[in-house]
Amino acid sequence: MRLLLFALRRVAWLAPTLLGVVALTFAISHVIPADPAALLAGEMASPEQIARVRAEHGLDQPASVQFVRYLGRIARGDLGRSLYTTRDISFDLVRRLPATLELTLAAMVVTVVLGIPIGVLSALRRNSLLDHAVRGATIAGLAIAAFWMGIMLQLLFAMTLGWTPLGGRLTGFPPRTITHLYVLDALLTGDWSALGSALNHLALPALTLGIPAMATVVRFTRAGVLDVINSPYVLYQRAMGVPASVVVWKYVLRNAAISTITQLGLVFGVLLAGSVVVETVFDWPGLGLWAVNSIVMSDYNAIMAFTLWVAVVYIAINFLVDVLHLLVDPRESAA
């Protein structure tokens, strides 16, 4: 019941939050000194042609009228047309989302599979050489700029060792796709060559995205475990002769995981919103690269759609993390 009430309260706040984001984005995009009608009409268009295009698309209307029309279109799921490609923006978004999703999931695998165990180990061996090394490495992982790390990984693994490609998502065009997640599609269709190519292309961008995320998770997991490890009930379990591995992985981690879960959720949201830098460095055809292209081309409609997407992702992820918190920690729901 408490969970339901919480959920309803949060959903009620969703609409005004999104409205605020849309209004702010709309205002900013119309303050920038560039003419979307000129973009649509093309570089060689005469002033008369540009004026005609402006009228056709309602760009000569007052900003308030344009905003109301825009809200109406959003409510119908119409994100408008790209000023640069003239395609439906929904088409571009849907086309590019699987690439970002696949990269995000791969980065999350790196983050979770490596981050949590390393964090636990570091906490259990507190102040050892391993712990110091891990702490130093995580600071480096958080401090190093993503684009620099990506380029360094390219130089090492792609150029020097020749183990991976430089960028892109696959060699050539994709074979038969079901979900548009190439790794999953390759598994489902039994296309082992495509599977190898997809994993090979995924390796470097996933590492580049995953390393800073993993660093965050390691630090939070370590802190959480340290917080719990000396609790009386843990000491009791150990005194009763419960194996250390059971104590750690069943009891300690469960209680220490609360902050880690929060971080994982937030990290997922950040990654899913489109990792602009990593996708640009690795020429990964996801939402991040699409956003960069849109900004460079002053494609207002696409920029607003991307901003809306980011806002929706963050709001949704925060909501889910809060719900998960309630489920994992009974004290929160009692409160």
Place this chain on the structure above:
Amino acid sequence: MAQQQRRRSGSYALERYDPAVGFTAVRFKDHFLGWGHNQSPIERIDFRSVRETTSVVLGLIKGDFHGTDGFLPADQIDRLRKSENVRIVEQETMRIFTIQLNNQRAPMSDVHVRRAISYAFDYDGFNNGVLKGTVVRNPVPLPNNMWGVPKGVKGYTYDIDQAKAELAKASVKIDRPLRLHIVAGNAQSEQAATVMKAGLEKIGITVQIVPEPWPTLTGRAQKVETTPDMWTLWVSTLYADPNNWIGESYNSKYWGTWKSSSWYKNERVDDLLERALRSRDQAERAKAYEEASKIVVDDAASVFIYNTKEYGPFNKRVKGVRFCPVGSGQEVRWMSFE
């Protein structure tokens, strides 16, 4: 659009297109010109749009890419020259680089101020120092290698004393910083602006460099009020005729377009350019363009800096590359792959 309209006039046909990735094209065997000239033509081309310069350069060095456009920075061209996989096809093209001056706004409305600005740019320092001699000095509003270029016009040189002398003759006072807009993310644009700023500050004019995306800049150029004081501009070959450069840039009937963003007006020049456009006699047209060019240079309508040399990086296995200045492109039908 490429998928909707099949015209069959090109030597390669679109095979597959993914807006997020790029497209592939296959050789059109029934092309009207035939394929007898090329014993081993390229059967399939995979075009990819790669935003990051480093990725393009590394891809060429590694051999993943076999060619790219000719807009790489000079230091990356040098880097590619050292690669055993890459050769650079070098050719003077027809793409001039200028700094446009808003002739309708004070202080640039004064010809002496414009001449002072023209004398304050370090052409040799920029062309041979910053760009390492990868471009050719072009002092006129037409590419050097185009017909219609006046012979013997040396244009402006870097001369601070001369710049100060011109400024002293100006009837307007310069009491504000001049805004020099550049193409955001374009290193050369920024470098040129820095050189211009350094020169102008030596004659007491302060400059504020403002990066903006290309679409923003072209949008501004529609109106004289929104056109920047100065901005960096390349004029490429959309069609190989002098009107592409001097006509569309300095004939006042083109006002409101990005090429004509100097907002220059001279009735004699307008008359010459209109006559040249209407005439079918190339010798007569050439004379008109030569005279118009001299006037435009004398009026210092813009700062004329260089003509581009195209450095097309190609994999060494790609043979038969023929450069075409129109669109800075290469016709693939002559190419083969060893």
